[in-house]
Amino acid sequence: MSQTVSFLESSFDQLVAAIGNSLKPDEHFTLSLTSEQSQFTRFNHAKVRQTGSVNDGTLALTLMRDQRSSYHEFPFTGDVEVDRSRAKTALEALRKEVSQIPINPYLVFPSGTATSREIYTGELLTIEEVVPTLLPVVADLDFTGIYAAGLMIRAYADSVGQKHWFATDSFSLDYSLFTPDGQAVKGTFAGDLWNQAAYAAKIQESRTQISLLSQTPKSIDRGHYRTYLAPAAIAEMIEILSWGGVSEASYQQGGSCFAALRRGEKKLSPKFTLRENFRHGLVPRFNELGEVAPLELPIIETGEMVNMLISSKTAKEYKLAANGADQQEGLRSPEIAPGDLPSDQILAALGTGLYLSNLHYLNWSDRPTGRITGMTRYACFWVENGEIVAPIENLRFDDSLYQFWGENLVALTNVQEFIPDVGTYEHRNLGGTWVPGMIVNDFTYTL
């Protein structure tokens, strides 16, 4: 990895210098890079469905002048001559375009002095090793999923001399095991160093879970049930908070589910704390202006809204102080603080109700009132008197976060689990969510 990273970083640096040298006095630029050299191997029925590699890189060059800006994205190949030529073409096109674009009074120019360099080298399986290493362990199972691995780079540079470089090797195996009647358990196994013993142990854990699914699924009537939501289910809920929920701009423009909380009209439980925590080190802290987010930023502290994510642009528009957020003002390294419920007492504390391992396809059913709908998925069970009775047929829920994270929140587990972000739209994602499980009363099921 180190040779490849050094070569690509050198190419990036030369490109930055070339753009800087061709800049006019009244111009500013930022340059962001997203790059990967990835292997993707997809499985179904413990066989290979598709397998391949992708070498990709995209540069985003933003030109700013006279309170106007635009950006061009173009490929990053690592070939300095090719990339420099494309950058030159992009810069010329931007100059022509920017002069025609109306003024944006809230445009923010890069102004900091931040630099950073983080390189995480891993030990990943070779192309020849992946399939023979993964599949024999699951050959007797209905195993499906994807192994994604390789080098990922995020980088930034600008006209005021800021530069950030973040490169990491990593792998993730996102998989499901199915029973013959369609019941399933979900697992993820991720890191930067392949450990065969840990992989075998993870699969063994999933084997144990799937054995619980052998009984006929129980049909549950719609209604309100005491419910345990496992960390993976909570991570799904956290994901949609980035759809305007924690964004200051969204709040100002009528799109935040937390507006009622901020106005003091509704409350959340003092047990609920949500924060950005970059101490985990899995994602870069810099944003599109080279600004570095604080290591920790509380969003909701013991039920109170204490911060929303504020980008520099939003700060300028609404006369606020920025807090290192990116332009989307979405969560990049979220965590929910754990509670005091020991993991081995979850079923006893649940008593009688539903145990949900995962949720699926969440969306707002009424955003201003915080109402979310979605489906149960994977290993979900009916529990009576602290004992698992049977898996359930999938249920639809529709409930407000002001209820299940409000007065209906009973307890959070005393440990967090890391749920990796295994998304791969356009490129492999970094990071994930650190969340505990939680027990809630009267969770609403509608179909």
Add this chain to the structure above:
Amino acid sequence: MIDELSKLLSSLTVSADWVGLRATQEASTHRTVRDGIPEYNSTSTTQGIMVEVLVNGQIGYAATNSLTLESVQAAALTAQRHAIVASKWAIYPTAIAARPKVVEDYTSPILKPFDALTPGEISEILIKICHTLKVSDQIVQTSATAITTETETWFVSSNGSEAHQKFWMISTDYSATAQEGAIVQRRSNNGGVAHCYQGGMEYLVTPDLWERVQQIGTQAIELLTAEECPTETTTLMLAPDQMLLQIHESVGHPLELDRILGDERNYAGGSFVKLEDFGKRVYGSPLMNITFDPTVSGEFASYRFDDTGTPATREYLIKEGTLMRGLGSLESQARAGVPGVASTRASSWNRPPIDRMGNLNLEPGNGNFQETIASIDRGVFMEANRSWSIDDQRHKFQFSCEYGKLIENGKLTKTVRNPNYRGITPTFWGSLVNVGDRSTWQMYGTPFCGKGEPNQAIRVGHGSPIAVFANVEVFGGGS
């Protein structure tokens, strides 16, 4: 480019049963104005080659954004390594026939080229849209977007394919958000980024643009004081801009052969449809006729052949309520043993083709808008998708719309806000009791159809008339 790609192919040194090169070049512009101020102005270009290599019945792939012979040669050898190691564990032996020879050319229809308007002129239009949307101080946000995309693909293969497609595509979106205290309502032009077409600037400044913009701003305000949608089981009439979503989620995805074969179970999910259902399952009422139609001029996902080289033709997926075909090309058809269509597509050069939708349309029935309304004693008419959720088997769904109207005694009466409905796919389509005629048929699309591992977002088109469903659970918002 075909010549260059053919030369590249002939220069490759790789031992394989079949090799294919698919080059893609795409340039998009994205302009968004929010509250009359530029929010985004961007141009994105991407370019690369997907190399597919078939060895011992297994395809391996490698994609690179470097177009040099050295890079493509390296990619071919990488793809070969993948194929060799995986061939011992292949789920199904892929035949060369799954990548048929294709010699074709296709270009989207376009009346007004993208450069007919300068970036400045586009910005002025978007700003004017924002200003027109703000019909009152209760409008707290306005937004207007125009996205143009010019995509070209070239495909050559060792069995003689030489094919080229050029797509001109445009997507537009505008919306107004109104707020009064804790009540917030958003109204858009037929749902988020629903206006997606193959064509040019003729789709940005349409004859009805300014009247429509004014109406959207006005309706956003109207919703602030509207009653909540009632909670009842009633007749539901859906506008074509919501049928877009209904067809997509509850017909399109369940019919994808890779879902039925289990490939998608770890991510997007499976399907309640089984392989043995094709040719006999009653999917909906006899009024239900769904076509896969890549031939509709201007529809977002029209094309001449898919990304495996299979020629694309119009076919009935569901005819008079009976399931006829699935969505998937020759490779999936061979695995599944059921008929399909040419719909195995890739989102770009850096992803392998998988079974997708293309244009999926509900064919017209009888009755114009007024006649259809007049036939309903009591019900709700819903327009424009706002939110959607459906289970991993495409069975239990809940969708919400932006704007609703009560239907009482054969007439549209009160406006209702937060209109939601829920149902179970076979029951819902089985209760299709009326389909509007051609005069009510409209086509839309979306650039955001997501599935696949690695993930791929792809463009699809959906056309539909108004449609009426009996005995549907509808309800409003609030906690």
